[in-house]
Amino acid sequence: MKRFSIATRVLSVAALTIMGAGLAGCGGGASGGTADSATTAKGPIKIWYSNNEFEVKWGKAMVESWNSAHPDQKIDAQQIPAGKSSEEVIGAAITAGNAPCLVFNTAPVAVPQFQKQGGLVPLDSFPDGAQYIKDRTGDLADQYKSGDGKMYQLPWKSNPVVLFYNKDLFTKAGLDAAHPKLGTQAEFLDTARTLVKSGAAANAVWPSPASDFFQSWFDFYPFYAANSGGAPLVKDGKATFDSDQGKQVATMFQTLYKENLASKEVYQGDSFAEGKAAMSLAGPWAIAAYKNKVNWGAVPVPAAQAQTEGSTFSDAKNVAMYSACENQGTAWEVMKFATSKEQDGKLLAETGQMPMRKDLPATYADYFAKNPLYKQFAEQAGRTVEVPNVSNSVEVWQTFRTAYAKSVIFGNESVDAAFKGSAEKINQLAAQK
């Protein structure tokens, strides 16, 4: 009786523990899957798009336009269901077999994982797939090719990251807001010192110090892209950042943190929009966000040496087709329709984000003439670096972020040791299948 009693209690505690630990093993089960014939099948499809208000507006108009012309192949559209991130939701949908046909917000970093899950349709399987992408995006599209040589994503739109600055705070600090000295990393550091020492701003810049794998896209990576002539984090299966250019950028950020020019704390909100930081790294989406809030200017991300045509991080989101889709023929037609010159023009006008098309400034010359603030981003869009399309891409970025935080932000290890160690681990991760 005593033994039974203890066993019961053990089981009760185990049940509570399990409940808390949330070890929810999600097995498969729902129907779905892919068949070769599906690439020609026509009929109704489901799509997801971003919950960004501007993209929702564009998405609704695009769907309405398609549906009115194709009553037998209607699109059922919705915003990506809520989750900690879109990628988690999409990953779960792939496993459950209920992913939509198309997601107009697929992060390139998640593509290798979705591909490994068997969740994506290679767009090369459509007769005109590869050619359409090449014709629309040009050589930039090569960055999105997977390790097996296939294309699992259609490069859609980018948000080239540039350096925004607050003109009012610059003026308050006695700096020339019309011609800020931000042409090189040394000038950037000097300007940061002036901003903080003058008391004009509590922080010169406040990139998030959080440990999320993607945070490096908005501090280290744009500067590294500019400093390295457009090198991705991993090239030909090898980490590239354990180099003079990479360490130069890391040392610059280390100085920012050491001299308290950037905060090590997490800020709940937009530090730039709220005047807590004088500079910020962001893409063209920020123009609408900062309108009537900040008197801003923007310059290309500086490199060690002054340059006229530097690279930056693309912050792109793409369109991917998911293998649970039954009417893939229609899905491909919708992909082409939604990324046509006309729809790209509408996307640009509605969201301010840059369609990934060849010669963007000339294609929409009228728009950029009327909206000169966006022209700089259109020109920058042709010189962007994407996250590398390698195995374990999220783990690769997490490894880098952990090493970066340890050495650069919190100073618990030398940059040399941290970069060397993380580069070795990343090489191993990228080599795995």
Place this chain on the structure above:
Amino acid sequence: MSLRSAEGVPAAGDTGGRAGDRRTAPRKRKNFLGRQPLGLLFSAPYVIYVLGVLAFPLGYAVYMSFHDFFFTAPKVKVDRPFVGLENYITVLTDPAVQRSFANIGIFLLINVPLTVGLSLVLANALNRVTKLKTFFRVSYYVPYVTASVAVVGVWLFLFQQNGLVNSVLGPLAPNPSWLVNSWLAMPTVALFVTWKQLGFFILLYLAALQNIPEELYESASVDGGNKWVQFWNITVPGVRSASVLVTLLATITGANLFTEPYLLTGGGGPDGASTSPVFLMYQMGILQGNPDLAAALGVVLVIGVLLIALIQKRLVGGKED
């Protein structure tokens, strides 16, 4: 158990043989379903829930932890070879995992005693309050029912470099500040969680306090026992079962810490000083597509929490077993 006892003792005067068999056959059927067969029907929903939502996922997690496993689309066929203890070795030799267990140890050492002590004292005080009783009870309960996301902003305001706490402390403020200080980040998270969950544990103690007869306090008072003597000799032993429950629940919820370091210290910062095992499970299993490693870590965590809970049960539960 009921089946065996029903079969074991023959009825008085039973001579055995066919007649006896005929008599016992209907009883066997009846006892197979228990004395109250309808009870099975009533308990079925919960049993199904436990099996489907708790037991199956745990079993599946154990399976995953011993295989090279990743999630795939339903009709994708992949090899998921048995890898023995490889996932466990990978996880347990990972410095980040080791640190997360040390972090959670620090968290539990601060959070559990503080939770038990504060909630007991405050429940005792609330039990004696005569005016504004509801107001006080609701006040303590509000943080518990408020989403962490909402109250984290307040704590950031309090504990950031230029926050209220540092302003009050002036030159005594720690440098680096609380949330970016390797030594203070986890204790600050522990304080936050203690404060946030206090309302729930106070309620448990309040319920337990209602079971202590008032006569005991009157007798102690007549014998000259002051408030402290009454608290120590009547209240504390009187709520021992609640103390066991509070200790176990605080340990289990504490060991599953996720949201607070995720929000308060930027995902386990600074430099992993407030990372928890569940946070790493989230990173490995959901973000990085390594559910096999996450499952191995989860199983280790479950076993660890079970062991701690059993020890606590022995220590706090005393002879009440």
